[in-house]
Structures are given as structure tokens and as C-alpha cells.
Amino acid sequence: MNDIPALIIPKAQFETVLAHCLGERPYEACGLLVGKDGRISEVRPTVNALRSPTCYAVEPREQLKVIRDVEARGLEMVGIYHSHVETEPYPSFTDVQSAEESGWDVLYLIVGLGMEPPAARVFRLTGGEIVEKELRIGE
Amino acid sequence: MAITVRIPTPLRRLTNNQETVTGDGANLAELMENLGSQYPGLVERICDEDGKLRRFINIYVNDEDVRFLQGKETPLKDGDEVSILPAIAGG
DSSP: OOOOOEEEEOHHHHHHHHHHHHHTTTSOOEEEEEEETTEEEEEEEEOBTTOOSSOEEBOHHHHHHHHHHHHHTTOEEEEEEEEESSSOSSOOHHHHHHHHHHOOOSEEEEEEOSSSSOEEEEEEEETTEEEEEEEEEOO | OOEEEEOOGGGGGGTTTOSEEEEOOSBHHHHHHHHHHHSTTHHHHHBOTTSOBOTTEEEEETTEEGGGTTGGGOBOOTTOEEEEEEOOEEO
8 A cells, every 4th residue: 555644534434433433332343444545435344253342353244245345446445444443543563463463554533432422543553553544523 | 267356455465456357267276276276365364374364354255155055165156256354353
């Protein structure tokens, strides 16, 4: 992935992410962010196959379905979102390790539900490093 | 036999940036060997030193996860689509 400086997401799409995250409590929510060049045009909520309050895995069959659909329309998976039900929206060791093992070099949007209002931050996780990126909502 | 193999973004640098490639093999193991000969380094990202699928890799033949079929012995036929899916996970 080119080093994109920001994740740009329309307000309505961000509200979809937030609603999904809140609705999946007490489990972590997860989903895919679709678009091009850091700009999100679609949010694809997915099932957390682990149904856990502390970890997530996108159900692979759903992942395949979304990727087939997205690539057939010339779009790409720009990012992955998931929630931290009680902790801050900052990558955990599991987040960093999973990104490293899987090799997905995309933007990671993390929604922290342990504060009011919920907070969201964006990161790039490559080579075991955490680099925060700008989150631009509503553009 | 022509098997279409869908390559995920993280592995496309190993397949000359191609989203799909064509391979040959009567089963998944043979397909892996065929892909390895065409694209050096690719199979090492999919299988470990013992030849087992890495835990973060899911492989689908058409719409079925090979872990619920016959693993690397899963038979393939002309026209099948094999999708390599690195897991999307974290915590």
C-alpha cells in the first residue's frame, strides 16, 4: 500500500461503523472499509467468528464474498475496523501481531467504546510498527 | 488442467502484481507445487516448513474451506477457483 496519510470517511459511513460496534457489545465488532486511495465509499460490517469481547476474526466465507464483490467493481479493501469494548482505541499486541502474520497492509480503524462518547483512531501496522494516521470524517 | 487462483493483496508482489494466476494440479498439494515453480517465495507464505497451511491462511476451493474438505488432498478439477485468504483478525 502506498503510504496514505489519512483515512477519509463520509459521516454516514462512520455512523454505520459506530452503530455496528455499539450493537455488537459485549463482543468486539469487525468489518471492512472499501474504497480507493484512502477514501471510503462503503462500509461492510462482518461477523466476528470468535464472538469474543477481547478478539476478533472476520468470518472467512464472508471475507471471500466481500473481496470478490469489491474487486469485481474495481474497488479495494482500504481498511479494517474493529472495536475495543472497554479499552482505548490503540492497537493491542494481538492487533500488531495479527497484522504482521497476515500481511494485510491497510489502514486499521479502531473504535474505543470504553469512553463517552466513543473514540476512534486510525493506524498503519507494518513491520511490527504502529504509525497513527489522520481520521477525517465527513469529507 | 487450468485452475484459477485468486491472490490476495499481501501476496501479489510475489506474483508480478497479478490478482489471479493460473495453476495446475489434481489436488491442492499439486497445485501448491505448481505455483511454487511459477512464483518463487509464494508457497512459503502459505505453508510452513512441514508443508502445513499456516494458521493465518484460509484456502477456499470455490466456496468451501479446504480445512473442511480434504486439506491439501482436496481434489481439484478444470475450472475450479482457489482463493487464498490471509485471515483478518486481531484484538
